[in-house]
Amino acid sequence: MTSGRPQRERVVLAHRRGARIVRTRAEVQEQTQVGDAFVRGLVRAQLGLALRLAAVVVSSVAVVPLLIGLFPEVAAVKVFGIRLNWLLLAALVYPVMYGVGRLYVRLAEQSERDFVRVVDGEP
């Protein structure tokens, strides 16, 4: 760091299972080129996942004003006595957002598990 005094840092130890130190894990920790390639792969996978899911949400949300702009009569459709434009924006978008979020958490953790498995050399 460029500020005068060195930063105090607290080091967190790994939750190591057994004392076996695997070569690949050491490569990630020591920033060898092989290790960096693994990290790049992980970052790319996570970013791709996030962008794809964001695109899903944005396009499903953008459909609402587009649809209403092109076909104003759609907004006048009533479901259970509530107009469609209100029903979509006041209620139905929320479960969609939760669903996408949940899917993201599952897939992101999955790819982290895969990463750890590869790095730790476990089958």
Add this chain to the structure above:
Amino acid sequence: MTGAPLTAAALLAAAAATIAIGFYGIRLSRNTSDFLVASRSIGPQWNAAAVSGEYLSAASFLGVAGLIAKYGADALWYPVGFTAGYLGLLLFVAAPLRRSGAYTVPDFAEFRLASARLRKVAMLVVVVICVFYLVPQYQGAGLALKTLLGLPVWVGPVAVGTIVIVNVVGGGMRSITFVQAFQYWLKLTAIAVPALALLTVFLRDGTDLAGPLPPTVHQQTTVTVETDVVVQVAEPAGITVVGSVDGHRVDGAPFRAPGRYSLQKGTTLTLAAGSATPVVAGAPSAGDDWIASGGGLGGDHPSYQVLSIIVATFLGTMGLPHVLVRFYTNPDGRAARRTALAVIVLLSLFYLFPTLLGVFARQFVPQLLITGTADAAVLLLPSAAIGGIGGAGLAALVAAGAIAAFLATSSGLLVSIAGALSTDVLRGRVRDFRVAALVGGMVPIPLALLASSLELSRSVGLAFAVAASTLCPLLVLGIWWRGLTSVGAACGLAVGGVSSGVATTLAITGGVDERLLGGWPAVVVGYPAAVTVPLAFLTMVVVSRFTASTRPPDVARIFAQMHVPERLGMGVERVPRGG
């Protein structure tokens, strides 16, 4: 005002509970890490409740219902965006930010780009966003105490400011975590119970809100205009005016014909039962216009307004310092993700109710549309629609929820201001944190009294626009793009911060003439995000490309630390110098 003693008691009880729970937390707060990040020990469930409790501000508790009552379908984008922001945060920021081990946003900037100068710029941006966000909270408090108890406008900001300063000075983050979690549940109760009670009334004797006319009052209503206003009169029958209309003195006469009239301060309108309410100019008057999408929120270019609200709210949450700081209190990146997901659930549940109340406000208190002070709708609804002791009880509950909203958000903002100032300007000791909290809490009080008040949700929306144009690109590019340089980040922060900050300042001090250049300057100043956010991203990318030689040399290590799961033991927790 029959329910005033009950309301006052509820306000005091909510404030007292806040202080008491805060004191419980103070006993647990010892070192700077407790003060700044609660020693990173808060699990997802407590944390999600605390994040939501902190996040649901005056804008959500009062503002959303008011905007929906006034502008209708397009105002629904505010609660959608306020929730979607957490999805953005979850997808792009939560886990890597937590794994960076930083303890404030400026600390993240220094961690990522190794520049003490950038850290200072980021600190400045944090303080600006928090102050822009604090001002509407204090204004909301002033409005609430004035509406509920008839107190002068300055009492609210001073009272809320004092309570918040005491709490934050006392216990920092450890202490406010409990307070904020409690306040989420208080706010949810305080808005859900009245909304459900009103739902039964609405289903029994509500009328269709669509139609060619504005809503009608159910009993004779007298409204006094407190600041000059232009109203749209759709149906003059049943309305008598005393005061000044279009500069002429009127004494007990009706409006001559449908049309626009400007009413001077002090004018009184008396609406006979069943007469159609005049509506403040710019808001949709006919029920059909209100219920349809695409009308915008007053002013020209409604589609641009909606687009800009979406950009600001979807991306702004990622850059709100007081929300981000809560994510640093998670034990690890996995817990940070789970917190964000749980927040989406808690917010989705909450926002159902302000939406309902906004619709009911148009039915039961349409007279608010005359003066345009629809932010008071939630506070006035229970006694107007239900009346009697039941109505007074519900009004007291709503008041308690409102005060919780101001207190929770303000404490969170103040912790962020104090955290940034104490570690980056002062020496980072507990005493510095307290001094910074005292100063940071007092500065917005005069600003809240001076600034002209936009609707609460719109002022907060502007703070979101500033956050989306500054810290959001810094975090997103910092986390995902190795090419970011400190010069690029600083230029982006400056361009985004100055452009959105100037627009926000203009908007809250009175805006730009709507007739200029087809209304574009006015709408861009009122809703800057759709212009300033792309500008900030672009500046960061272009300048970083030109200064590629100054990339930090150990960017590979930094990326590994942010993205590799904690199990591999790459984690390093940063601690402030003085701690």
